[in-house]
Amino acid sequence: MTRSHLQKLEDESIHIMREVVAQAERPAMLYSIGKDSSVMLHLAMKAFYPAKPPFPLVHVDTTWKFREMIQFRDNTAKDLGLELLVHTNPEGVAEGIGPFSHGSEHHTRVMKTEALKQALDKYQFDAVFGGARRDEEKSRAKERVFSFRDKHHRWDPKNQRPELWGLYNAYKHKGESIRVFPLSNWTELDIWQYIYQENIPIVPLYLAEERPVVERDGTLIMVDDERMPLQADEQAQMRRVRFRTLGCYPLTGAIESQASTIPMIIEEMLLSTSSERQGRVIDNDANASMEQKKQEGYF
Amino acid sequence: MFTTDALPAQTDIDDYLKSQNNKSLLRFLTCGSVDDGKSTLIGRLLYESKMIYDDQLSALHKDSKKFGTTGEGLDFALLVDGLSAEREQGITIDVAYRYFSTDKRKFIVIDTPGHEQYTRNMATGASHADLAVVMIDARKGVLPQTKRHSYIAHLLGIKHIVLAVNKMDLVEYSEARFSEIWQDYLAFAESLNVENIHAIPLSALQGDNLVTASSNMPWYEGPSLMSYLETVQINAATQSLPFTMPIQWVNRPNLDFRGFTGRVASGNLHPGDAISILPSNRHATVERIVTYDGDLTEAQAGQSITCVLTEEIDVSRGDVFVTQDSHCHVSDEFTAEILWMSEKPFIPGRQYLLRQGTTHALCTPSKPTYRVNIHSLVHEAAEDLSLNEIGCCEILLNRAIAFAPYRTNPGLGSFILIDRATNATVAAGFIQSSESHLANVKSQPLLVDKQARSGIKPHKPAILWLTGLFCAGKSTIANLVELKMNQQGIHTMLLDGDNIRRGLNRDLGFSEANRVENIRRIAEVADLMSEAGLICLVSFISPFAAERQMARTLIGDEQFVEIYVKTPLEVAEQRDTEGLYKKARAGVIEDFTGINSPYEEPESPELIIDTTELSPEESAQVIINYLKQKGITY
Numbered sequence: 056m057t058r059s060h061l062q063k064l065e066d067e068s069i070h071i072m073r074e075v076v077a078q079a080e081r082p083a084m085l086y087s088i089g090k091d092s093s094v095m096l097h098l099a100m101k102a103f104y105p106a107k108p109p110f111p112l113v114h115v116d117t118t119w120k121f122r123e124m125i126q127f128r129d130n131t132a133k134d135l136g137l138e139l140l141v142h143t144n145p146e147g148v149a150e151g152i153g154p155f156s157h158g159s160e161h162h163t164r165v166m167k168t169e170a171l172k173q174a175l176d177k178y179q180f181d182a183v184f185g186g187a188r189r190d191e192e193k194s195r196a197k198e199r200v201f202s203f204r205d206k207h208h209r210w211d212p213k214n215q216r217p218e219l220w221g222l223y224n225a226y227k228h229k230g231e232s233i234r235v236f237p238l239s240n241w242t243e244l245d246i247w248q249y250i251y252q253e254n255i256p257i258v259p260l261y262l263a264e265e266r267p268v269v270e271r272d273g274t275l276i277m278v279d280d281e282r283m284p285l286q287a288d289e290q291a292q293m294r295r296v297r298f299r300t301l302g303c304y305p306l307t308g309a310i311e312s313q314a315s316t317i318p319m320i321i322e323e324m325l326l327s328t329s330s331e332r333q334g335r336v337i338d339n340d341a342n343a344s345m346e347q348k349k350q351e352g353y354f
Numbered sequence: 355m356f357t358t359d360a361l362p363a364q365t366d367i368d369d370y371l372k373s374q375n376n377k378s379l380l381r382f383l384t385c386g387s388v389d390d391g392k393s394t395l396i397g398r399l400l401y402e403s404k405m406i407y408d409d410q411l412s413a414l415h416k417d418s419k420k421f422g423t424t425g426e427g428l429d430f431a432l433l434v435d436g437l438s439a440e441r442e443q444g445i446t447i448d449v450a451y452r453y454f455s456t457d458k459r460k461f462i463v464i465d466t467p468g469h470e471q472y473t474r475n476m477a478t479g480a481s482h483a484d485l486a487v488v489m490i491d492a493r494k495g496v497l498p499q500t501k502r503h504s505y506i507a508h509l510l511g512i513k514h515i516v517l518a519v520n521k522m523d524l525v526e527y528s529e530a531r532f533s534e535i536w537q538d539y540l541a542f543a544e545s546l547n548v549e550n551i552h553a554i555p556l557s558a559l560q561g562d563n564l565v566t567a568s569s570n571m572p573w574y575e576g577p578s579l580m581s582y583l584e585t586v587q588i589n590a591a592t593q594s595l596p597f598t599m600p601i602q603w604v605n606r607p608n609l610d611f612r613g614f615t616g617r618v619a620s621g622n623l624h625p626g627d628a629i630s631i632l633p634s635n636r637h638a639t640v641e642r643i644v645t646y647d648g649d650l651t652e653a654q655a656g657q658s659i660t661c662v663l664t665e666e667i668d669v670s671r672g673d674v675f676v677t678q679d680s681h682c683h684v685s686d687e688f689t690a691e692i693l694w695m696s697e698k699p700f701i702p703g704r705q706y707l708l709r710q711g712t713t714h715a716l717c718t719p720s721k722p723t724y725r726v727n728i729h730s731l732v733h734e735a736a737e738d739l740s741l742n743e744i745g746c747c748e749i750l751l752n753r754a755i756a757f758a759p760y761r762t763n764p765g766l767g768s769f770i771l772i773d774r775a776t777n778a779t780v781a782a783g784f785i786q787s788s789e790s791h792l793a794n795v796k797s798q799p800l801l802v803d804k805q806a807r808s809g810i811k812p813h814k815p816a817i818l819w820l821t822g823l824f825c826a827g828k829s830t831i832a833n834l835v836e837l838k839m840n841q842q843g844i845h846t847m848l849l850d851g852d853n854i855r856r857g858l859n860r861d862l863g864f865s866e867a868n869r870v871e872n873i874r875r876i877a878e879v880a881d882l883m884s885e886a887g888l889i890c891l892v893s894f895i896s897p898f899a900a901e902r903q904m905a906r907t908l909i910g911d912e913q914f915v916e917i918y919v920k921t922p923l924e925v926a927e928q929r930d931t932e933g934l935y936k937k938a939r940a941g942v943i944e945d946f947t948g949i950n951s952p953y954e955e956p957e958s959p960e961l962i963i964d965t966t967e968l969s970p971e972e973s974a975q976v977i978i979n980y981l982k983q984k985g986i987t988y
């Protein structure tokens with residue numbers, strides 16, 4: 056009996072995670088609470104069973120995440136008995152940085168990219184797992200599984216180590232770090248099929264429900280708290296929506312949907328004609344914008 | 355025939371999901387020359403399998419106008435060429451991974467660049483592939499590039515090749531042209547011994563024989579590329595081999611559980627199986643195969659598992675579990691082909707770090723016994739290897755490891771070499787056999803050993819390695835130290851750079867390769883001196899950290915005293931009475947340390963002597979004191 060494609064992906068991800076733990080001095084998992092993080096965490100539970108994953112979860116909290124995400128995050132860490140480290144950029148908070156007042160680009164740079172660098176410097180992590188997949192975006196398609204960052208957390212696409220077989224070269228100089236992507240070869244469809252097959256808990260925001268939203272520039276934004284300023288002619292409407300990706304609520308577009316179960320999500324996805332990153336406001340800034348952000352230190 | 359992932363029926367998503375759970379996975383590589391249309395082919399496969407969404411398609415429409423090379427039409431290649439540098443240059447410069455699936459299979463497409471200088475990228479891609487699609491432009495036929503790519507696919511052990519003869523629309527869909535190319539290719543490929551080769555005439559741009567059979571080529575009766583990829587049988591040869599698994603990590607959550615984790619490299623494992631643990635060759639029995647989803651009755655090649663043994667045996671990362679009939683060797687030397695992947699050339703005799711399985715060792719590759727001429731595939735004599743060259747070397751390790759030939763067991767037969775200074779991956783290696791020219795030269799046991807020799811002397815053996823710029827003051831200090839020790843009745847020997855270069859090393863110049871060999875010989879001679887029980891002073895510029903590290907490893911930490919004679923370049927230049935610095939600055943002398951060849955400062959030497967602060971006499975005293983303090987002299 057040959058292993059199915061999901062089993063093979065699972066074998067590969069587990070192998071990657073164990074290589075990191077065996078070679079890194081201070082590993083951590085960047086836990087973003089989304090579906091990919093849920094799958095990555097589930098794989099970590101498998102990779103180190105019966106031990107607990109031997110590293111903490113790190114969440115970079117921009118203070119603008121959906122409330123349900125934060126609740127899910129805290130419950131998950133508690134239920135699994137894992138250490139959770141939450142970091143927020145204190146300067147960003149002091150300056151009152153937010154997506155409404157400062158725009159998506161500035162907000163993302165200060166509260167996400169800068170905050171992430173602060174967290175990594177603070178805890179001196181030398182290897183950090185991320186849930187990015189190569190099928191998400193064109194510049195991700197060329198990223199290594201072990202992706203090196205210099206002292207300033209920068210990625211140099213022209214100077215990547217060749218990665219052959221399963222022989223990952225984790226040697227690095229002091230101050231350098233590695234981002235590791237165990238889900239590199241998974242697709243969005245694989246992620247959903249695996250969540251369904253393994254019965255992995257996910258944030259309920261992925262499932263369709265009546266939620267208060269306003270429509271701005273063709274994007275449905277959920278009114279998750281009172282910080283969202285409404286224009287004079289705007290009024291939150293209850294619509295049956297769900298999210299294909301999760302991030303800061305003001306930057307995450309909802310889609311109208313009836314899909315209230317995982318099989319329905321998969322069904323909807325197979326019939327869908329738009330990619331999951333479409334709901335992300337930050338990717339549309341410029342053509343190669345993801346590549347630029349990564350060179351600056353974005354995950 | 356091909357259908358996309360669209361749903362069979364709205365109602366039965368559950369049945370659909372069940373059928374999807376048993377899909378297999380095929381990883382294939384696409385390679386070919388620059389303009390053969392690879393990116394177009396992949397872009398089109400994604401497009402045809404409905405893996406391109408509307409927003410991506412509208413971005414493609416926009417990009418096609420801006421960067422497109424296909425006039426009015428959609429430029430499918432733009433879907434694939436990710437990095438902006440590539441988009442500007444209109445070429446693919448790195449390995450890119452693409453994903454699509456059909457009802458029958460999930461596919462991972464590994465797209466690799468066509469330019470000759472990117473051989474390493476192709477090899478990287480090929481190391482992850484089950485099958486290679488070699489593209490040919492029907493107008494151009496079999497090119498040197500085609501042969502090169504096929505050879506690399508073969509070198510990496512790919513057993514299935516699809517020859518995709520593209521741009522058939524530009525040769526009027528001619529059967530004769532297709533047959534001619536096919537015959538040409540077969541004549542070459544016979545020497546490669548690839549298990550399965552299949553040729554398909556197609557047009558990626560027009561879509562002929564890509565997904566559906568082409569009405570333009572009724573003479574071709576075989577499957578379209580997509581249906582071939584969906585149905586080709588890939589049997590993992592590693593399944594039928596005896597069991598082998600390198601241990602990744604020891605799982606010890608508490609005193610009652612000790613599990614050995616790893617990914618099975620070959621064969622099957624069952625509870626109750628007797629195994630050996632290499633390289634120490636101890637024996638044990640498998641008690642359980644533990645996973646999160648419950649214990650297994652069988653584990654197969656490729657699976658990530660945790661293994662519990664009946665016996666209490668100490669096992670650590672890097673050990674290899676094998677069944678007793680395994681095909682593994684344990685040795686500290688082997689012969690291997692290596693593909694050099696770094697801009698810095700390969701220097702025989704230099705020490706590199708070797709990563710194989712889950713273990714690592716220090717290694718010294720020999721001068722290549724041959725280099726493969728990648729155009730003719732002829733083996734040629736070679737002194738070294740540069741970027742993208744493939745050659746065969748004998749490799750000596752600082753300890754024995756367990757391995758197998760790459761042809762039978764890629765998991766235990768592959769390795770990478772790492773530069774110790776930069777940590778860069780500089781080579782990929784393929785183990786051929788455990789035979790090496792040194793196999794018949796065994797070390798002779800001696801009746802009087804190092805300890806016995808040093809026992810009759812009033813001091814311990816040691817090597818004082820003085821490194822620093824030319825005219826830093828190394829020789830002056832070394833001479834004073836030796837004089838003082840000689841007066842105390844300490845048996846010494848001084849190896850001076852200039853003197854050795856007039857004798858033992860008179861055949862060596864100042865190129866990087868020759869400097870490495872220079873230091874290797876000095877280190878070996880110094881080691882013999884310490885074997886004889888002497889305190890040996892070495893006064894050598896020795897500018898490269900890697901070579902000093904090699905000497906340290908050879909001699910052993912406890913006897914190696916690295917002394918950095920630190921002098922600023924300006925001061926050394928002032929002290930230079932021979933005017934060599936001036937000549938170097940004028941360009942008369944090449945490869946002069948500090949001027950046109952680097953000096954890599956020691957990171958953590960045992961002693962640093964700053965000659966701008968200490969006189970030669972004081973410097974010598976610092977060294978004498980150090981030796982007393984360390985108990986080397988009394």
